[in-house]
Amino acid sequence: MTKVILLNASPRTKSNTLDVLKVCADEIEKNGVDTEILSLKGKNIRSCIACGKCSEAGNCILNDGLDEIIDKIREVDGFIPAAPVYFGTARGDIMAALQRIGKVSRGGDKFLSGMVGGPIAVARRGGQTLTLQEMTMFFTINNMIVAGSSYWNMVFAGPEGTALEDKEGIETIKLFGRNVSNIIKKLSD
Ligand SMILES: Cc1cc2nc3c(=O)[nH]c(=O)nc-3n(C[C@H](O)[C@H](O)[C@H](O)COP(=O)(O)O)c2cc1C
Secondary structure, three states, X not given: OOEEEEEEOOOOOOOHHHHHHHHHHHHHHHOOOEEEEEEOOOOOOOOOOOOOOHHHHOOOOOOOOHXXXXXXXXXXXXXXXXXXXXXXXXXXXXXXXXXXHHHHHHHOOOOOOOOEEOOEEEEOOOOHHHHHHXXXXXXXXXXXXXXXXXXXXXXXXXXXXXXXXXXHHHHHHHHHHHHHHHHHHHHOO
């Protein structure tokens, strides 16, 4: 069984980022790969405190719920974090989460190595490219395989419930989802 975890970093209940992830997950499932959407909503994700204890413990010792997400990512073939853009960059907690997920992997069993995926950014008007760049740094330092699409993985949406109106953005995300699942299937042949 192959599977992709999609991680929503929006704090909103009616989240544009979640709507985009649902489209992406749907496309991946249609292509024969399982998905699960997780969320940072309601968690107080802390920044890495550089204690280094993850290399002995095999997980992050900060008790804020990220360790449960890490345990799930460890079991799958693909990882797609998605963030709303805040002041031109990724919302803070997703970068804190990615840095800690990466540190646990690098310092231990390197579960991210060879995993397929890529980031998604959602914004009302600007900052998506920088957000994608900063999130992509997580993938390429952790020996991950980043899938492409016909454009960068960005969707324009401001008010709640408007993400699906960005037709080109949604088509970009669909193709990205198909590419992620195709690569996973080829690698698992
Ligand atoms: C604190 C804050 C900062 C924001 N900064 C930006 C920004 O720099 N550029 C932009 O286009 N939208 C910005 N937005 C708008 C959100 O990115 C946009 O509403 C997005 O759709 C939210 O996604 P969500 O519904 O999944 O939370 C900001 C929103 C908030 C709350």
